[in-house]
Amino acid sequence: MKTYPRWLRSAAVLATLSFGAVASQAQEIVVSAAASLTNAFQEIGKGFEKAQPGAKVTFNFGASGALLAQMTQGAPVDVFASADQETMNRAVTAKLIAEGTRADFAHNTLVLIVPATATAAPQKLADLAGDGYKRISTGTPASVPIGRYTMEAVQKAGLTAALEPKWIYGESVRQVLNYVARGEVDAAFVYRTDAMIERDKARITMTVPTLTPVSYPIAQLAASKNAELGKVFVAYVHSAPGQEILERYGFSKP
Structure with missing residues (x-):
């Protein structure tokens, strides 16, 4: 069973009982989150603002590495949610993360998709x-x-050299999804949650095993201007309402 930091467990209880206690006046936090979280976090933001009168959440979605670069350059951010552990590790190394606030909140799956109009689909990576x-x-x-x-996954399958000339790289997973939706590529690797968004334009052909689990960590920034509200937002993500939203969009619990 996943064990969360004591502060997070306590904050989650507080958040469940009364999110209105923190926002006695209008407050705002900036949340930088991985592009694959866009739809789920937008709904989480609405739920959080409804439960937290006077609070406002501004989201900045993008590739996790690009978001890290922005924060390294001084972008004002209160909470960071990454699509992988490596990027969060780099944020910790750069001393951007408030000590003891990091915790996983969701899992995802890597899948291979093709345009819905494709007449054939790969059954194996080879x-x-x-x-x-x-x-x-x-x-x-x-x-x-x-x-x-x-x-x-490609390296494990021994396909690195064979696929090297074929790659069309996207600046975010959503851009990759759009390539498939528009029929501009023959196949693509995305998260299952993203593939679910374009069911009429893309179809999943297989689930791709990953050496590293696709897990999402979230943390507060050391330079946060509103640490208290940031803490309650993180707690909301971990709370039953937040987790229910994530599950509706295809994420699984950590």
Whole structure:
């Protein structure tokens, strides 16, 4: 069973009982979150603001690596939610994260998708080496977590060299999804939660095992201007209402 830090358990209880206690006047926090969290977090934000009278959440969605670069350069952020542990590790190393506030809140799955109009679909990763798949997309491995998860799987399958000339990299997982929805690539690697958004334009052909679990950590920023409200937002993400929203969008509990 997952064990959360004591402060988070206490904050979650407080948040469940009364989110209105913190926001006696209008307050705002900025949350930088991985692009794959866009739809789920937008709904979580609405729920949080409803439960926390006077509070406002401003979201900044993008590739986890790009968000980290922004924070490193001084962007004002109160809470950071990454699509992978590596990016959060780098944020900790850079001393951007408030000590003791990091905790996992969701899991996801890597899948292979093709355009809905495709007449054939790969049944195994090795099929991507065939002539029928000339353009394959994933995120830029250096800055987009989906790209790193993809490259781990491709390397394990012994397909690194065979697929190297075929890659079309996206700046976020949502851009990769759009390539498929518009029929601009023959196949792509995305998260299951993203594939669910474009069910009429893309279809999942297989689930791809990953060496590293696709887990999402969230943490408060050391330089947060509103640490108290940030703490309550993180607690809301972990609370029953927050987890129910995440599950509706295809995420699983950590």
